[in-house]
Amino acid sequence: MLDVSTLWHVPEPDSLVWRSFDSYSLLFNERSGNTHVLDPLSREILDLLQEAPRDETSLVRELTSLLEGQDPEALAGAVHEALKAFDTAGLIFPAYHS
Amino acid sequence: MQENRAQVTRDLNRGKLKFKVGPFVARIGTSYPLLQRDFLDIYGGYPLAGPDEFAHFNLKVDPVSLLRRWFKPKVIADGGFIASPFVPLPGDLSILALEMGLNWQVGTKSDQYLIYHSGVVARDTGPDEGQPSRAVLMAGESGAGKSTLTAGLAYSGWRLFSDEFALMDTDDLLLYPYPRPISLKNQSINVMVERLGEEVFSRPFLNTIKGTIRYLKVPAESLRQGHRPAQLDLVVFPNYVEGSPGHIEEFVGAEAFAMLRGASVNSDRLGRPAFDAISELVGRCRFYGLQYGSLDMAIKMVEDLMEETR
Numbered sequence: 001m002l003d004v005s006t007l008w009h010v011p012e013p014d015s016l017v018w019r020s021f022d023s024y025s026l027l028f029n030e031r032s033g034n035t036h037v038l039d040p041l042s043r044e045i046l047d048l049l050q051e052a053p054r055d056e057t058s059l060v061r062e063l064t065s066l067l068e069g070q071d072p073e074a075l076a077g078a079v080h081e082a083l084k085a086f087d088t089a090g091l092i093f094p095a096y097h098s
Numbered sequence: 099m100q101e102n103r104a105q106v107t108r109d110l111n112r113g114k115l116k117f118k119v120g121p122f123v124a125r126i127g128t129s130y131p132l133l134q135r136d137f138l139d140i141y142g143g144y145p146l147a148g149p150d151e152f153a154h155f156n157l158k159v160d161p162v163s164l165l166r167r168w169f170k171p172k173v174i175a176d177g178g179f180i181a182s183p184f185v186p187l188p189g190d191l192s193i194l195a196l197e198m199g200l201n202w203q204v205g206t207k208s209d210q211y212l213i214y215h216s217g218v219v220a221r222d223t224g225p226d227e228g229q230p231s232r233a234v235l236m237a238g239e240s241g242a243g244k245s246t247l248t249a250g251l252a253y254s255g256w257r258l259f260s261d262e263f264a265l266m267d268t269d270d271l272l273l274y275p276y277p278r279p280i281s282l283k284n285q286s287i288n289v290m291v292e293r294l295g296e297e298v299f300s301r302p303f304l305n306t307i308k309g310t311i312r313y314l315k316v317p318a319e320s321l322r323q324g325h326r327p328a329q330l331d332l333v334v335f336p337n338y339v340e341g342s343p344g345h346i347e348e349f350v351g352a353e354a355f356a357m358l359r360g361a362s363v364n365s366d367r368l369g370r371p372a373f374d375a376i377s378e379l380v381g382r383c384r385f386y387g388l389q390y391g392s393l394d395m396a397i398k399m400v401e402d403l404m405e406e407t408r
Binding site: 017019021022024025026028030033035037 | 350351352354355356359365366369370373374377380
């Protein structure tokens with residue numbers, strides 16, 4: 001389980017290479033050599049974390065106000081899953097590691 | 099090679115035969131007479147390389163022991179690896195050991211190219227070498243019919259680049275020919291023998307791990323033009339389904355990217371250049387899944403799609 005109060009950030013954002021196709025984004029991580037396919041919500045989450053470190057609660061709050069009319073519970077679940085996936089892929093780190 | 103059979107056999111015995119295949123020079127050695135005959139049968143039309151030319155690959159295929167040279171012969175490929183990835187094969191299948199050895203060397207030691215596990219054929223737009231040829235790349239699961247389709251197109255006016263590996267330069271995104279004999283299996287053999295006759299085939303190799311295999315020789319024109327690159331315009335994922343009336347599905351964007359990247363052998367090793375190259379191809383080429391019920395149907399699908407992508 002991820003701690004909702006953990007501050008997450010994207011280390012070395014310059015090492016992320018983006019390409020956009022239709023609604024999906026391709027991301028090549030030069031640090032790991034891995035390629036990822038991101039849906040629009042995941043892309044938005046990673047963009048926000050690139051701007052500044054955020055915790056899960058503040059991400060859900062910002063995305064709820066951005067995506068009006070979305071089911072807040074479903075959105076919170078999607079953010080949680082995205083953070084878990086980013087953490088596993090080494091795309092984000094707790095901010096105290098920086 | 100064909101006109102110097104005696105010299106070629108001597109060079110094979112001494113492990114010094116160098117021949118050109120696409121952009122590579124391969125140095126081959128074998129003292130096993132049956133393999134020497136099978137090799138000359140399917141590689142007889144290839145150009146020899148000079149003794150001082152750099153050899154990209156070195157491969158020897160010989161009996162595993164003196165005993166096994168004469169009794170229930172067994173051979174093994176030796177590519178100079180410390181831990182050999184090859185397994186011994188019966189002497190009668192020694193050409194498979196050589197083919198697998200060459201494939202292994204290309205797949206693991208040719209990172210100057212972005213390599214896709216796929217068939218490639220191209221159509222020349224004119225006799226002038228300055229005019230780029232237009233290529234179609236055929237990728238997909240083993241057994242989906244890509245070798246049969248590659249073979250059908252290679253003998254229908256298209257130039258064979260490869261049945262196994264597409265070699266792409268990530269700087270200019272051009273594909274380079276690597277024409278090797280096409281390995282056809284089981285029912286595909288009958289389909290192609292019916293169309294082309296026996297002469298362009300090797301003898302059958304029975305009881306391999308994939309059933310019966312025969313090698314289809316590379317058309318002479320494809321060997322003559324073996325240095326001429328092509329621009330990739332069309333990527334197809336063929337799938338033979340008996341009795342299918344034919345179905346075409348287009349792939350775009352991230353899905354097309356994932357499918358082409360999935361066909362790549364070394365994109366992980368190449369990293370950023372591979373990502374950039376495949377991304378650019380997704381914006382520039384058309385990608386289709388082809389379900390087909392006969393070889394003629396698949397050839398027509400490819401020709402029509404290539405015409406549409408002009």
